Amino acid sequence: MPADLAHIRQVMAEADCLYTNEQLEAAIHQVAQSINAELAERNPVVFCVMNGGLIFAGKLLPQLDFPLELSYLHATRYRNETTGGELFWKAKPEISFMDRDVLIIDDILDEGHTLAAISDFCKHAGARQVHTVVLIDKTHDRKARPDLKADYVGLPCVDRYIFGYGMDYKGYWRNAPGIYAVKGL
Ligand SMILES: O=P(O)(O)OC[C@H]1O[C@H](OP(=O)(O)OP(=O)(O)O)[C@H](O)[C@@H]1O
Ligand SMILES: Nc1nc2[nH]cnc2c(=O)[nH]1
Known part of the structure; x- marks a missing residue:
């Protein structure tokens, strides 16, 4: 079904800005420094x-000052919805990482099923x-494992559905230049 663009625009108009581009860039800079020091x-x-x-990843990688190899993977469990389901692998890693250190870059650690499954996959x-590095760690007590944490975190965020800076609302607004919370969610 085609998206209702009026609704998509209204969601942005009514959203609460949680972090501006400047705040996010400052957090990414801090994370980059920690990764440079350790990896x-x-x-x-x-x-x-x-x-x-x-x-x-696009903002973090140019701030990493050491040699690295870059690739991508695609695992999704929200599939443009606002609640998560079963994890579905759209693209598994193609580059070999046998006996190598791996750094996983993701936007958000929410319940953590995605990051846990990707980490387990890479270890196995x-x-x-x-x-692991995430831009946002959502604050709640529903983590997939109680001790689940990313090694590097940009910023915490309240337990609301957010979009922008790569994160979507119904497939839209990944391009939004800050992080926004949907009104009522
Ligand atoms: O911690 P979790 O509750 O598992 O959720 C976090 C995951 O959800 C989002 O991906 P999504 O499934 O929406 O796929 P997408 O990045 O392709 O939109 C996000 O990019 C994380 O990978
Ligand atoms: N866009 C978006 N994706 C998510 N994946 C897990 N939590 C979220 C969220 O709050 N927003």
């Missing part, structure tokens, strides 16, 4: 988790160590 000698294979990780497929 510079690790020769990692870096995977951007599509689609949501695209903007974050022979990664030496899996590092």
Whole structure:
């Protein structure tokens, strides 16, 4: 069914801005510094988790000052909806990372099923160590595992449905230049 563009525009008009572009860029800079300090000698294979990780990865990667190899993977469990379901692999990693450090870049750690499944996949497929970085860690007590954390986190966020900076609302507004919470969600 075609998207109702009037509704999509209205969602943006009514949304609450949680983080501006400037705040996000400052957080990304901090994260980049931490990764530079810790992974510079690790020769990692870096995977951007599509689609949501695209903007974050695009802003983070040029600030990493060491040699790395870059690829992508696509695992999705929201599929343009506002609640998550079963994880579906659209594209598994194609580049070899056997006995290599891996860095997974994603936009958000929400319940964490996605990041946990990707990390487990990489470990079982022979990664030496899996590092994870997310732009946003949503604050609630519904994590897939109680101890589930990303190694590097840009910013926390309230328990609402958010979009922008790579994250979608019904497939739209991944291009929004900040992070916004949908009114009522
Ligand atoms: O922590 P979780 O509750 O598992 O949710 C986090 C995941 O959800 C989003 O992906 P989505 O499934 O929407 O796919 P997309 O990036 O292609 O939109 C986001 O990009 C994360 O990968
Ligand atoms: N767009 C978007 N994707 C998500 N995936 C998990 N949580 C969220 C969220 O709040 N917004």
